[in-house]
Amino acid sequence: MRTVAVDDVGVTETGNGSAEQRLYDTVARWNVDPGYGPADMIHAACQALVDGLDSPMLRELAGASARDPSCDISELVTESLKELGIPAPGTVPPGFAPATGGGVxxxxxxxxxxxxxxxxxxxxxxxxxVQVYVNGTEMTSAAAGLGMDPYEIFVPTNHLVATAEPRTVPIARCSCGVYGCGSTDVTITRDGELVHWDWSGEAPMARGVSFPAVEYDVEVARVAADHSWETADRTAGRLVLTELDRERLRAHGLETSWVANDYCDDDVFRVALQIDRDYQVFVDTRWRGRGPEEMAREVCATLALPPSEWHATWRAIKPALTKPPKIAGRSWRPAQF
Structure with a gap:
């Protein structure tokens, strides 16, 4: 794949920069959007000719009929991209974009x-x-619908920190609140003085975005350190998720699911854990007027004990499981909902 100078990218904030970028975006959408048909692709080819692109197959595509077989249109699209030197969707490396004149x-x-x-x-x-604004426009609502919970991005570590090794991070979930029902991810890559985001899943815009690394680092550190939005249970939850000994829990087959006040009783702070896909385990602690720091210390101290010493409740995920987990102690009881 040919790589050209950065000045030849021709990317704008809307993703409608160079003629090559626009044609690439149209093909990418045509590949994944069932509502985008041959007529749209033919129109895009005509527009590409108007914009100054030209090749034998592009002309043939522009003159095709929307009634032609989809496989014929697809072949014309593929050959047009090859002749123009435009990469096929899905082959552009993170942090790069189709360039003016072909290549990336x-x-x-x-x-x-x-x-x-x-x-x-x-x-x-x-x-x-966590709402994400790129160039002043909120992205999460335009993506899967709803930003991720702050715990899932910043606790216990800040997943938005950019490193030279690309990492893929969930950035938006379905508006119902469930990631997976709808989802948007970004692959974050540090590239010298730049940080690149490349979207996957339900992308909110047609192109990836690139930020000056210094400005990016400042913003990511700022929001991670800002706890002014937290309620008492959120502060306690952050401290618990940051300080608890996860390796000790894993030694007993336990993974943390969530931490929050019990939805039925605000005086109860609950830690929910899971044993494989077999059991949920709940460890409750009463607030009794204490502050979040003191609450977090007590919860972490409790979780540091052997599970058999906890006052816990349990629920079988699989209906066939009728007995308590093997790690249960005498004080464990079935959860009541």
Whole structure:
């Protein structure tokens, strides 16, 4: 794949920069959007000719009929991209974009990032979301629908920190609150003085985005350190998730699922754990007027004990399991919902 100078990328904030980029975006959409048909691809070919692109197969595509077999249109699209030197969708490396004249070029750091923690709507529960603003436009609602919970991005470690090794991070979930029902991920890559984001899943825009690394690092550190939005149970939850000994829990087959106040009793702080796909385990601690720091210390101290010494409740995920988990102690009871 040919790599050209960065000035030849021709990327704009809307993703409609160079003629090559526009044609690439159209083909990418045609590949995944069932509502995007041959007529749309033919129109895109005509527009590409108007924009100054030219090749024998592109002309043939522009003159095709929307009634032609899809396989014929697909072949014309593939050959047009080859003749023009435009990479096929899915083959552009992270941090690069189709370049003017063909090939790819490193994306310039022309984008800006702002992150904000905001409440979710009541029908999703009393939760919070991390909203992502790129160039002043909120992205998570345009993506899968709802930002991720702050715990899932910043606790116990900040997953938005950029490294030279690319990492893929969930950035948006379905508006119902469930990641997987709908989802948007970004692959984050540090590239010298730039940080690149490349979307996957339900992408909110047609192109990846690239930020000046210094500005990116400052913003990511700022929002991770800002706890002004937290309620008492959120502060306690962050401290528990940060300080608990996960390896000790894993030695007993336990993984942390979530931490929050019990939805039926605000005076009870609950840690939910899971044993494989077999059991849920709940460890409850009463607030009794204590602050979040003291609560977190007590919860972590409890979880540091052998599970057989906990006052816990359990629920079998699989109906066939009728007995308590093997790690259960005498104080364990079936959970009541």
């Amino acid at each position: 070029a490193r994306r310039p750091g022309v984008d800006s990032l702002r992150l904000e923690v905001a409440p979710t709507l009541e029908d999703v529960g009393d939760g919070f979301q």
